[in-house]
Amino acid sequence: MLDSKSLKPTKNFRSQSRNYYKSKKYTNPFFQESKKRKRHFALGLNKANAATISGILVFCLLIWFLIYSKYFAISATEIKGEGRIDPAMIEKLVWEQINSSYFVLFPQKNIFIFNKNDLKSLLEERFAFNNLEIKKKIPNKLIIRFSEKEYAIIWQEGESYYYGDSQGYVITQLENTLEVNKKDYPLIQNQKTKKLSENSADIEERYISYVLELFKRFKASTEIPPLDFFIIDDDVNTVKIKLVDGPKLFFNINEDMDKQLNKVMIIKNEKLKEDFFKKEYIDVRIGDSIYIR
Structure with a gap:
């Protein structure tokens, strides 16, 4: 038969029991899901911002390349015609326009920005053409063909x-x-x-x-x-x-x-x-x- 001493709880048992209950953690599933959503949303925003910034940078680099790089800067002209007009006189006027700019930021030297209509109007004011054709040859060449009006x-x-x-x-x-x-x-x-x-x-x-x-x-x-x-x-x-x-x-x-x-x-x-x-x-x-x- 057991005596009363053997049934009495020991201090060690109580201490272990207390420690056992303290180690338990209870979580609310609702709040846990909410935190996950916030983390996913923040991550999505960061990715979107990064994509937007990357897109802007790529766009700026593309604009710079198309407008300001030397690759698309006019460096050659080809002028041929029929009549008494000296092609050198036409070439001089062409280079004067090439070396000008629109509002400083947009150089006429660029093959895309160069205004063919402005050049045609200028040349037709100075000379009498029967036919005048101006073409752009990518990446950096202007081609001009003309025939002068015949004397009558x-x-x-x-x-x-x-x-x-x-x-x-x-x-x-x-x-x-x-x-x-x-x-x-x-x-x-x-x-x-x-x-x-x-x-x-x-x-x-x-x-x-x-x-x-x-x-x-x-x-x-x-x-x-x-x-x-x-x-x-x-x-x-x-x-x-x-x-x-x-x-x-x-x-x-x-x-x-x-x-x-x-x-x-x-x-x-x-x-x-x-x-x-x-x-x-x-x-x-x-x-x-x-x-x-």
């Missing part, structure tokens, strides 16, 4: 002379009268009240066409007296010719050219003969009539 007439206003095309556009101004080539191009003296405007002569294309055809007829014929120059004034539908050491001839551009030339030849060979060159003018513009002074 010489336009005179006062003491100034200009080469013009068949539409009346001025191509270039002659430096001196020694350059006036009346053998190859008809000289048209402007006696109208209106003068040159924006590199264009005040003359309709149909007048120029008539002048060019008359010029061919006079050059091809040995019977027609040699001409000196043409006159355009305020008389409507009229082209006037000044003959060398002779009278002026008045032609109607709406009437048959051959008929009017025949009237001139009849007057010269059958009527006036030697007196033909003494007259001031011969007007063959109207029908079968001829007016002489």
